[in-house]
Amino acid sequence: MEVFDVNRPDRTDRRRRGKSEPLDAQNAARAVLSGRVRAQAKSGDGPVQIARLYKLAKGSAVKARTQAINKLKAVLVGAGANLREELARLNNSELFRTCARLADDSKDDGDGEEAVLRATRVTLCLLARRIGRLTEQIQDLESRLARLVERQAPQLLTVVGIGPDTAVTLLITMGDNPERLGSEASFAALCGVSPVERSSGSRQYRRLNRGGDRQANTALHRIVQTRLRFDPRTQDYYERRIKESKTRREIVRCLKRYVAREVFHLIRPTSSHPPS
Known part of the structure; x- marks a missing residue:
């Protein structure tokens, strides 16, 4: 059974006919039968799905670690002067290791400055150990x-x-069935790097595409920025386009489109039969 992705119904038709589950199903069926919908859904039964799950878990861990680091430093700002001065000159790695050894097994009874200091040390220790576990x-x-x-x-x-993290992001965008993308132009549109016409009168102009998968768009942007710093061919291309009065944004848009073409032909399997 073949599964297709269907966009949301036309807003004008929805305002005219209303909205309900049967109406949405009818509109989706009409879109498929008329041929307006040709986008095949991504499958989730292969290594790319595994990568997506790992990346999901990693993103959650990174977010939690960032929150823990911010909390630890916020607690450190309000700590006692002696403890704050003791930890002030340490870099992040040394700070977390030192705080992880601040465990205090004494009871929490009592009050006053000593009790507050003891609670501060325990809090720093727990946060540092949490950071260590998340880092692992x-x-x-x-x-x-x-x-x-x-x-x-x-x-x-x-x-x-392209490094492992960027490659994983692009693989997730392609899916386990990259053959569903018929051309490099469809992949570029999926990544939001296809040029969009914005011409008026005698002025011919194309703007950035604000649609598509924004994580894939960000991955392509990182690739372009890296090449602008280290790749001689990309630097030569940039200088040549600057002399043609192109702006940096326009040049980056063109480079992202070129990278999308390169990635598409690297990932998508080449058909052994010529198109009919």
Whole structure:
């Protein structure tokens, strides 16, 4: 059975006919039967789905670790002067290791400055240990993702500017069935890097595409920024386009489109039969 992605119904038709589950089903069926819907849904039964789950867990761990770090430093700001001065000159790694050793097994009875200091040390210790556990989880997930990319798409890692994390993001956008994308233009539109006409009168102009998968768009942007710093070919292209009175934004848009074309042909399997 073939599954298609259907966009939301036309707003004018929805205002005219109303909204309900049967009406939405009828509109979706009409869209498929008329041929207006040709986008095949991504499958979720392969290594890319595994990568998506790992990346989801990693993103959650990174967010939780950032929150824990912010909380630890906020507690440190209000700590006692002696403790604050003791930890002030340490970098983040040393700070977390030191705070993790601030455990205090004494009872919490009593009040006053000593009790507040004891509670501060316990809080710093718990937050530092939480940061350590989350860091271990992140490193484990990163190693799993790197092994998965090396096994499924090692050709991506040979491209300038693409690392394991960026490769995983692009693989997730393509899905386990990249053959559903008929051309590089469809992949560019999916990543939000296809040029959108914005011409008026005699002025011919194309603007950035604000649609598509924004995480894939961000991955392509990171690749372009890396190449602008380290890749001689990209730097030569940038200088040539600057002399043609192009703005940096326009040049970056063109480079993102070129990278999308390169990634598409690296990931999508080439058909052995010529198109009819």
